[in-house]
Amino acid sequence: xxxxxxxxxxxxxxxxxxxxxxxxxxxxxxxxxxxxxxxxxxxxxxxxxxxxxxxxxxxxxxxxxxxxxxxxxxxxxxxxxxxxxxxxxxxxxxxxxxxxxxxxxxxxxxxxxxxxxxxxxxxxxxxxxxxxxxxxxxxxxxxxxxxxxxxxxxxxxxxxxxxxxxxxxxxxxxxxxxxxxxxxxxxxxxxxxxxxxxxxxxxxxxxxxxxxxxxxxxxxxxxxxxxxxxxxxxxxxxxxxxxxxxxxxxxxxxxxxxxxxxxxxxxxxxxxxxxxxxxxxxxxxxxxxxxxxxxxxxxxxxxxxxxxxxx
Ligand SMILES: Nc1ncnc2c1ncn2[C@@H]1O[C@H](COP(=O)(O)OP(=O)(O)O)[C@@H](O)[C@H]1O
Ligand SMILES: [Mg+2]
Numbered sequence: 001x002x003x004x005x006x007x008x009x010x011x012x013x014x015x016x017x018x019x020x021x022x023x024x025x026x027x028x029x030x031x032x033x034x035x036x037x038x039x040x041x042x043x044x045x046x047x048x049x050x051x052x053x054x055x056x057x058x059x060x061x062x063x064x065x066x067x068x069x070x071x072x073x074x075x076x077x078x079x080x081x082x083x084x085x086x087x088x089x090x091x092x093x094x095x096x097x098x099x100x101x102x103x104x105x106x107x108x109x110x111x112x113x114x115x116x117x118x119x120x121x122x123x124x125x126x127x128x129x130x131x132x133x134x135x136x137x138x139x140x141x142x143x144x145x146x147x148x149x150x151x152x153x154x155x156x157x158x159x160x161x162x163x164x165x166x167x168x169x170x171x172x173x174x175x176x177x178x179x180x181x182x183x184x185x186x187x188x189x190x191x192x193x194x195x196x197x198x199x200x201x202x203x204x205x206x207x208x209x210x211x212x213x214x215x216x217x218x219x220x221x222x223x224x225x226x227x228x229x230x231x232x233x234x235x236x237x238x239x240x241x242x243x244x245x246x247x248x249x250x251x252x253x254x255x256x257x258x259x260x261x262x263x264x265x266x267x268x269x270x271x272x273x274x275x276x277x278x279x280x281x282x283x284x285x286x287x288x289x290x291x292x293x294x295x296x297x298x299x300x301x302x303x304x305x306x307x308x309x310x311x
Contacts, residue, residue, distance in 0.1 A: 002065045004029045004187040005050065005156055010059035012045055019045040021211040022059070027187045027204075029155065032178060034198035035191040037208035043191040044084060046208075047158050050189070051081035063156065080154035084161045086145040090134030094125055094144055097133060098151065105152040119147040123177065139170030146177065157181060159190040163197050175201050195299050229254050231294035232274065235262030237287035246284045250277050262290060 003026035012020040020042040027033045035043050048054040050061050052072040061068045068075035089097060098119065102112045120126045123143040128136075136144065142162055149157065159178070163171050178201060182188055192198050198205070205222070207214040215222065236243045243263060247253050252269035267274065278291055 001028070003027065003062070004064060005189065006062040006065075007046070007050065008060045008062065010046060010049060010056050010061065012042075012049065012054070012056050018211050020049075020056070023208070023211070023213055024059075025206045025213070025216045027156070027189050029187050030182055030185050031203045032182045032188040032190060032201055034202035034205040035189055035208065036193070036195060036198060036205055037191075037214075038193050040210075041193075041208040042211040043193075043208060044160055045211075047081065047160050047189065047191060051079055051158050052076065053081070077152060078155045080149040080152065080157045082145055082149040082157070082159040082162055084164070086141055088133050088141070090132060092133050093130050094120070094133065094136075095129040097144065098147060101148045102151050107151065115151055115153070119150045122150065122180075123147040137170075138165050139167065139173070142166060142170070142174060143177070146174075150181075155186055157186055157188045157190075159188065161191050161193070163192060164194070171197065229266040229268045230274070231296065232265045232267050232277075233259070233262055233290060233292055233294045234265055234281070234288065235290035236281075237289055238285075242284075243281075243286055246281055246286060250280055252277060264294060 005027040007023060007025050010020055010023045011018070023042070023046060025033070035047070037043055045054070049056050050068070052068055052075050055069065063075050063078060066074060068079075092100075095116065098116045099112070102116055107115055117126075120129060123146055125140070125143055125147060128140065131140075133141070133144070146159075146162065149159070162178075163174055166174060178188055178190065182203075190198065190201070202219060204216070204218045206216040234243065234247075240258060240263075244256060247256050247263065247265060252267050252273045253265055254268050255266040257264045257266075267277070269277075278288075281288055281291070
């Protein structure tokens with residue numbers, strides 16, 4: 001299957017500074033990919049190149065197999081780029097703003113009105129259509145910026161830090177909009193320097209540090225990469241020492257690590273082996289209060305992949 005977006009060996013320098021170095025990754029239709037890295041990692045530079053706003057020094061960007069560097073005009077109608085800052089025209093209404101950009105996207109007549117109506121409905125701005133842009137909250141501005149990005153109904157969305165500065169509620173709402181767009185079959189590349197912002201949203205992640213790829217892959221496969229063994233969290237009321245001694249004589253226990261209140265256990269074995277471990281610990285009268293499989297989250301993954309420059 002040809003990827004919707006394929007970034008191939010992309011490099012870009014500004015003077016002596018290598019902003020992006022030999023970066024490659026892919027995004028398929030219907031998937032949300034998080035593009036994660038600290039400030040200055042090269043996210044905006046990459047996204048601008050993917051949106052035909054800048055040219056790389058080396059490498060290529062393919063949209064369904066066709067180079068957008070060689071054929072930028074084909075890409076314009078299929079890519080929607082949401083920059084990290086929106087230009088505010090304070091005394092322009094939401095509807096006027098969208099109408100202006102719909103005209104710029106060469107939408108005409110009834111099609112233009114229909115698209116404006118559709119994107120306002122999708123981003124829940126219909127009731128605010130006559131509000132001046134200068135009076136919008138951050139959440140409303142970001143929804144408007146997304147609405148503008150969707151006017152020409154692009155297949156690929158490139159969203160540069162869209163959640164930054166949003167309050168938690170607006171962030172959840174924005175996340176739901178992004179998920180709905182992926183469910184419609186659009187591919188989404190969304191950047192953030194805050195890991196937790198994306199951890200629940202993404203199908204895959206590309207982690208960048210100082211212009212270089214640290215890790216990329218589907219979230220599901222990254223978590224199994226991290227540890228070849230299963231992780232179990234176990235907590236007992238009998239205290240650390242008793243539990244640690246029992247674990248030391250249990251088959252399948254590869255490693256134990258004290259955590260708040262309990263132990264994280266790397267375990268090598270089948271479900272039957274886990275069941276036997278539980279029976280054994282219960283027989284030791286350890287007063288177990290927790291015994292469960294531990295799902296590794298994105299945050300833990302990043303901490304293990306990077307050297308700490310990520311926040
Ligand atoms: N137009 C430019 N001229 C000079 N340096 C730039 C320019 N754009 C970006 N940079 C530098 O490139 C690096 C990557 O920047 P950027 O892509 O904006 O990172 P991010 O979006 O991950 O914060 C930074 O060190 C930044 O200062
Ligand atoms: Mg940036």
